[in-house]
Amino acid sequence: MSDQAATQTIYERAQVGETLEPFEYVITQAMLDEYRQIVRNPRAAYPTVAGRHALRAWTNRFGPATLANVGAECEYFNPVVPGKRIRVEATIVDKYLRRDKPFVIVDSTSVDEDGRMIEKSRLVGMAAKGQKPLFTEVQKKWETK
Amino acid sequence: MGNEIAVGQEITSASHLISHEMLVAFERVIWTRVANVHSDPVTAKRVGMDRTIASGQNQLAILHQMMEEHFGDGWVRGGKIAARWVCPVYVDDTITPYGRITAIEEADGKQRVALAVWCQNQSGAKTGTGTAQAYLG
Numbered sequence: 001m002s003d004q005a006a007t008q009t010i011y012e013r014a015q016v017g018e019t020l021e022p023f024e025y026v027i028t029q030a031m032l033d034e035y036r037q038i039v040r041n042p043r044a045a046y047p048t049v050a051g052r053h054a055l056r057a058w059t060n061r062f063g064p065a066t067l068a069n070v071g072a073e074c075e076y077f078n079p080v081v082p083g084k085r086i087r088v089e090a091t092i093v094d095k096y097l098r099r100d101k102p103f104v105i106v107d108s109t110s111v112d113e114d115g116r117m118i119e120k121s122r123l124v125g126m127a128a129k130g131q132k133p134l135f136t137e138v139q140k141k142w143e144t145k
Numbered sequence: 146m147g148n149e150i151a152v153g154q155e156i157t158s159a160s161h162l163i164s165h166e167m168l169v170a171f172e173r174v175i176w177t178r179v180a181n182v183h184s185d186p187v188t189a190k191r192v193g194m195d196r197t198i199a200s201g202q203n204q205l206a207i208l209h210q211m212m213e214e215h216f217g218d219g220w221v222r223g224g225k226i227a228a229r230w231v232c233p234v235y236v237d238d239t240i241t242p243y244g245r246i247t248a249i250e251e252a253d254g255k256q257r258v259a260l261a262v263w264c265q266n267q268s269g270a271k272t273g274t275g276t277a278q279a280y281l282g
Contacts, residue, residue, distance in 0.1 A: 031175060038170045040161065041210040045221045049206045050175040064179050069201040071275075073227040076220070124229070 010066045011095065011102035011127040020057040020090040020106070027051070029082040045079035046119065048086075054108040054123035057090035067104060071124030077117040085113040095127070102127040150258065150281070152246050158211035160241040163199050163234055171203060199234035204264045204273040211242040212277055216258070219280035228262065228275030239267040244277065256281040 027047055035047035058067050080086070090108035097103070104125045110118040161167075172184040182189045182198055189197045205228065212220040234240055241264065248259040257280050264273040 027175060034170075035174050038167055038174055039206040039210065040159070041206070041213065043213050044206070044209065045213065046209060047175050049202050049209060050171055052176060052202055056176055065181060069230065071227075071229040072201060072205055074205075074225065076224045077222065079221050 009102070009127070009129055010062055011104065011129060013062070014092050014095055014104050014127060016092055016095055018092045020061050020092065022087060022089045023057065023060060024085050024087045025051075026085050027080050027082055032080065032082050046076060047080060048110060048119060048121075052123075053088045053110055053119075054090050054106040054121055055125070057088060057108060058092075058104075058106050058123070058125070066128045067106075067123075067125035069123060070103075070126050073122040073124070075120045077119060078112075080118060081112060081114075081116075084116075086110050086118060087113075093122075102129050150246055150249065152249060154246045156211060156215050156244040156246075156260075158207075158214050158242050160239050161207050163203065163236055163238050163240060165197065165236050168197055168199060168203070168236060171200070171206075197236045199236070199238070199240075201228070201230040201273065204228070204230060204234060204240060207240055207242045207264060208262055208273070208275075208277070211244060211262075212279055215244070216279035216281070219255075219258075219282065222280075224277065224279045226262065226275060226277040228273050230273050232266075232270055232272040234264075234266065234272050238272075240264050240272065247276075249281070252280075 032047050035050055036042050036044045055069060088108055088110050090106055093107045094105040104127045106123045109120050112118055169184045172178045180188050182192060183200045186197055212224055244260040244262045246258055247261055250257055257278055260277045262275050262277045263271045266272050
């Protein structure tokens with residue numbers, strides 16, 4: 001990491017239009033069963049809710065606890081088929097300051113190994129700012145509503 | 146629900162106790178994450194919180210369940226949701242999902258329903274709000 005990158009905030013480092021590194025993974029039947037048990041929904045079709053695709057792509061690039069999930073927009077096409085490899089591609093599509101809070105928008109698409117579109121999802125995130133812990137900022141947002 | 150639904154009608158689904166065990170399990174079931182404000186009380190305290198909080202995805206899963214129960218495959222194949230997490234959900238809170246039908250329209254040769262959706266805690270405060278859509282029939 002360059003000296004400049006080291007002193008930039010996460011928000012400053014995030015570049016609109018940046019394609020994040022794609023990743024692939026498999027949701028097994030055991031993982032699906034466990035997810036359904038945890039959320040107490042025996043018919044849950046999208047365990048990807050806990051997979052947090054856009055956030056995971058972001059975290060792979062910027063590290064953990066650098067973006068707080070303050071909103072989600074999702075469109076669902078085909079339920080996850082256990083055992084099928086899922087490929088996730090994600091892009092930073094926007095960033096903006098609102099009431100001095102740094103927001104970042106990350107879009108992701110998830111397609112399985114047979115080319116079946118699983119979901120498109122958008123993460124509305126609040127980025128880490130300076131040296132303050134991320135969730136301290138999120139708490140302030142909640143308190144000022 | 147089929148043809149029985151009407152604009153203005155409200156729907157709901159099971160309430161969920163947000164237990165510590167559930168928060169921990171949710172953080173590792175599909176994507177194993179490091180200890181964080183959702184799963185680890187020490188981490189939560191380090192950033193100024195007195196207890197752990199649920200992630201927005203926890204609330205999203207609860208809204209999913211309501212949509213799946215009421216609209217079945219019309220949600221699973223073609224459902225949409227947009228939500229903002231507007232108030233913290235703390236460990237041991239109880240969260241209930243709600244929806245109110247705002248429109249029923251033709252789309253792609255099928256009926257499509259639009260809803261306002263929200264999650265509410267045991268005190269009646271809305272913790273997540275948004276909109277959703279699903280096909281009917």
